[in-house]
Amino acid sequence: MSIQHNIEHITSLIESAQTKFGRATGSVQLLAVSKTKPIDAILAASQAGQRQFGENYVQEGIEKVEYFSQHYPDLALEWHFIGPLQSNKTRPIAEHFAWVHTVDRAKIAQRLNDQRPADFPPLQVLIQMNISGESSKSGIDESELFELAELISSLPNLTLRGVMAIPQNVPDYTAQLTAFKQLAQQQEKLAARYPHIDTLSMGMSGDMEAAIEAGTTMVRIGTAIFGQRDYSQANA
Numbered sequence: 240m241s242i243q244h245n246i247e248h249i250t251s252l253i254e255s256a257q258t259k260f261g262r263a264t265g266s267v268q269l270l271a272v273s274k275t276k277p278i279d280a281i282l283a284a285s286q287a288g289q290r291q292f293g294e295n296y297v298q299e300g301i302e303k304v305e306y307f308s309q310h311y312p313d314l315a316l317e318w319h320f321i322g323p324l325q326s327n328k329t330r331p332i333a334e335h336f337a338w339v340h341t342v343d344r345a346k347i348a349q350r351l352n353d354q355r356p357a358d359f360p361p362l363q364v365l366i367q368m369n370i371s372g373e374s375s376k377s378g379i380d381e382s383e384l385f386e387l388a389e390l391i392s393s394l395p396n397l398t399l400r401g402v403m404a405i406p407q408n409v410p411d412y413t414a415q416l417t418a419f420k421q422l423a424q425q426q427e428k429l430a431a432r433y434p435h436i437d438t439l440s441m442g443m444s445g446d447m448e449a450a451i452e453a454g455t456t457m458v459r460i461g462t463a464i465f466g467q468r469d470y471s472q473a474n475a
């Protein structure tokens with residue numbers, strides 16, 4: 240199947256899930272996760288109308304951002320960093336990306352703020368939460384959410400937009416839904432204090448429908464658009 244066909248297929252799945260679960264038209268955005276995939280694949284997706292792309296690895300991500308801003312500035316692609324963050328690699332992220340989904344500690348937030356170039360718009364930030372109690376070390380839990388949100392809100396070069404999570408990969412729909420509803424609850428609590436926040440980043444190729452039922456506003460889809468990944472070439 241072509242990438243163009245896959246984008247159209249995913250878009251129609253998103254639309255029918257929006258209808259099925261009473262979600263507003265256009266309330267779920269598609270982030271195309273292009274990690275490990277070549278320039279050609281991203282171009283093909285952009286020809287199908289896709290504008291928002293997610294990358295996980297710093298070096299690979301900045302090369303793609305630079306390539307498209309040099310060769311295809313008119314496409315105006317919007318780049319989201321969705322990978323694990325190390326504090327010694329925040330600078331290239333602050334200098335290249337429009338969004339970061341994986342802010343999970345004060346030090347990272349502070350560095351991204353300090354390293355954001357003065358003539359750039361604020362970096363759009365999501366707080367990564369750990370909701371399904373999995374052993375993954377990424378993401379904060381509920382008890383730390385407000386303290387980190389408070390800090391991010393006070394930083395002039397960051398704009399807090401919401402929360403993100405990567406729940407454990409399970410095939411069972413009900414289990415997927417339970418985890419996503421937990422994150423949606425956190426988002427609601429946060430929105431009670433910060434009414435401008437509007438983004439709930441959850442749902443991947445294997446659990447997109449449950450995420451839409453639970454209220455996601457941004458699904459992050461890689462495999463279902465670009466096919467399986469070959470990690471042998473990946474550089475962290």
Ligand SMILES: *Cc1c(COP(=O)(O)O)cnc(C)c1O
Nearest residue numbers: 272321443444445459460461462
């Ligand atoms: C790789 C990745 C995705 C995409 O996963 P697929 O299962 O290929 O759709 C989404 N979010 C994050 C954080 C990822 O690392």
